[in-house]
Amino acid sequence: MWADSWLYAEAPKLEVEPWLAEKPDTEGKYILIKFWGAYCPPCRKMIPVLNKWHEKYEYDLAII
Numbered sequence: 513m514w515a516d517s518w519l520y521a522e523a524p525k526l527e528v529e530p531w532l533a534e535k536p537d538t539e540g541k542y543i544l545i546k547f548w549g550a551y552c553p554p555c556r557k558m559i560p561v562l563n564k565w566h567e568k569y570e571y572d573l574a575i576i
Contacts, residue, residue: 526576538574545576 548555566575
């Protein structure tokens with residue numbers, strides 16, 4: 513089994529209609545898109561981790 517590598521490739525355009533909060537600044541940053549649900553315990557456990565990443569990598573990483 514294999515998958516195509518998207519490493520270092522230009523990401524497709526992210527279209528969100530509408531944003532629930534202010535649109536994040538993604539210019540020149542890595543983008544992490546995390547899909548989760550409030551009903552999912554492992555997803556909820558990731559929230560503090562994502563918050564720490566946001567604080568630590570604020571200028572290099574956009575977490576959506």
